[in-house]
Amino acid sequence: MPLPSFAALGIDDVAVAVYRHVVAGAGVADAAGTAAGPTPEAVARAVHLDEATALAALERLRSLGLVQRSAGGEGYGAVDPRVAVPAVVAARADALVAVRAAVPALGALFGGGRRPHEADELARVVVGQAAVGDWYSRLERRATPDFGACGRPPYVVASNESTQRVARGRGVRWRAVYTVASISADGSRQGVHRLGADGEEARITHDLPAKLAVADRRVALVSIGHAPDRPEALVTESEPLVAALHDLFEARWRSALPVPGTPGAGRAAVDWASVAARLAASSSTMTSPSGVATPTPDQEARLAMRPPTPAERDLLALVAAGATDEGIAGQLGISSRTLRRRLHSLFDELGASNRFHAGVEAARRGWV
Structure with missing residues (x-):
């Protein structure tokens, strides 16, 4: 039976092949009647590797506690995988938990380096494609019940369908109002074929005064400068201002026309x-x-x-x-x-x- 990928444990396919051979040979007795583990040379022949590669794989497996070396000999034997593999998985899980626990500290370090003195501000102006795009992505990822956006060219970041897909998977209602210019076929950010993808509710209008994104009615980003090479935006968590911007989005949403879904899955082509x-x-x-x-x-x-x-x-x-x-x-x-x-x-x-x-x-x- 082929083994699954062990890449999540830091074990490549070569080491997996070596491990399978060693596990399959566990308990094989030698001429004296004692269990003998295969040597690197024997493993190399069986798995069609050079001896140095086989030895490196065996030592990697040994460092993880999956195999052990015979005392006073050159052979390697498998530790019972019913015990060894769960132990390695548990150790890797603990390491991932420790990495996750470091996220707040890393976030504070990132914020302190790029945005000093902003921690207590309810509103801030961000300038440049990197800064505006960073905040837009933040809003996309932090949305829980709903995300609303008004989009028009020029765009700062490319469309990320995977972000919408993940958001839709956690139950986020994703709505967007686009302008006629947004759906041009000349390479602009939102192509006709993407409108309505991944559960997005899309509407269209002639024009929009500004680009806008509101996440959960708690934080909003609104453009205050549309220069392609130096975009500017206001990010705010002020409750009155976010409420006003959310009302603006809802007004534009009501006045815009629904965009039909994309073709496929039983849908007709968009007329x-x-x-x-x-x-x-x-x-x-x-x-x-x-x-x-x-x-x-x-x-x-x-x-x-x-x-x-x-x-x-x-x-x-x-x-x-x-x-x-x-x-x-x-x-x-x-x-x-x-x-x-x-x-x-x-x-x-x-x-x-x-x-x-x-x-x-x-x-x-x-x-x-």
């Missing part, structure tokens, strides 16, 4: 044309004090623009339907190069940087 149309409709009018919906200045300006040409309308319809570039080119009877040129011109006309953004702008203009 981004529908999302774009609903997003445009949700922000195309505003309510006057009398309660009557009136066009916004932005809507009035767009309505005054020219209508789409038949060619533009056909191209938008195919893009909104989710057709691939090859499919669109074949449907229109044009080359891929011509299609790219037409898409580029259409995006320029709509002031869009990607297909989804183009769908939003086209819906706001009434082109689709």
